[in-house]
Amino acid sequence: xxxxxxxxxxxxxxxxxxxxxxxxxxxxxxxxxxxxxxxxxxxxxxxxxxxxxxxxxxxxxxxxxxxxxxxxxxxxxxxxxxxxxxxxxxxxxxxxxxxxxxxxxxxxxxxxx
Amino acid sequence: xxxxxxxxxxxxxxxxxxxxxxxxxxxxxxxxxxxxxxxxxxxxxxxxxxxxxxxxxxxxxxxxxxxxxxxxxxxxxxxxxxxxxxxxxxxxxxxxxxxxxxxxxxxxxxxxx
Numbered sequence: 550x551x552x553x554x555x556x557x558x559x560x561x562x563x564x565x566x567x568x569x570x571x572x573x574x575x576x577x578x579x580x581x582x583x584x585x586x587x588x589x590x591x592x593x594x595x596x597x598x599x600x601x602x603x604x605x606x607x608x609x610x611x612x613x614x615x616x617x618x619x620x621x622x623x624x625x626x627x628x629x630x631x632x633x634x635x636x637x638x639x640x641x642x643x644x645x646x647x648x649x650x651x652x653x654x655x656x657x658x659x660x661x662x
Numbered sequence: 663x664x665x666x667x668x669x670x671x672x673x674x675x676x677x678x679x680x681x682x683x684x685x686x687x688x689x690x691x692x693x694x695x696x697x698x699x700x701x702x703x704x705x706x707x708x709x710x711x712x713x714x715x716x717x718x719x720x721x722x723x724x725x726x727x728x729x730x731x732x733x734x735x736x737x738x739x740x741x742x743x744x745x746x747x748x749x750x751x752x753x754x755x756x757x758x759x760x761x762x763x764x765x766x767x768x769x770x771x772x773x774x775x
Contacts, residue, residue, distance in 0.1 A: 637705065
């Protein structure tokens with residue numbers, strides 16, 4: 550069965566720390582991997598990754614994909630309290646003509662001042 | 663540009679009843695996807711509609727159905743509600759089924775008593 554596993558499930562850090570969030574997957578027909586940030590209700594898009602080894606970067610956030618080992622990491626440097634959120638990883642599965650996103654349970658990040 | 667809107671925001675129903683949730687996508691977006699989010703299962707894909715046609719479907723029972731109108735607005739219906747249907751129902755829109763970035767609405771919190 551296709552699945553996406555995120556770790557850790559939760560994390561508490563202090564402002565200024567660097568964190569690494571992990572996402573591993575077992576998906577038969579991989580198309581892409583996406584990272585989202587969910588603060589209150591609606592997840593907001595962070596990155597989409599399709600190729601191994603190419604880092605995507607946006608400010609203090611960066612992400613990379615390893616399609617051989619089937620995982621991705623999301624790095625956040627110099628964390629701020631505003632980074633507190635649930636970070637969701639999703640893999641797009643392209644089985645035949647039925648494309649769908651398979652989601653991990655998320656990593657809950659709390660950044661304390 | 664207005665974001666994705668969902669109505670109602672909160673809903674309380676009893677077992678056996680049915681419910682209809684509504685989603686208005688971002689103007690110009692023709693694809694609408696529905697997700698169920700629960701603490702134990704995370705985000706789970708229900709279905710995706712594009713140009714009034716269901717394009718993709720998750721693994722939910724037939725009690726869960728949806729439709730899309732010519733103006734791209736979408737509705738989701740759940741019949742014969744069960745306690746386990748209590749969840750946050752999120753709708754997401756994108757320009758087309760080939761685009762990866764989805765924009766989520768605030769969700770409808772459904773509680774089944």
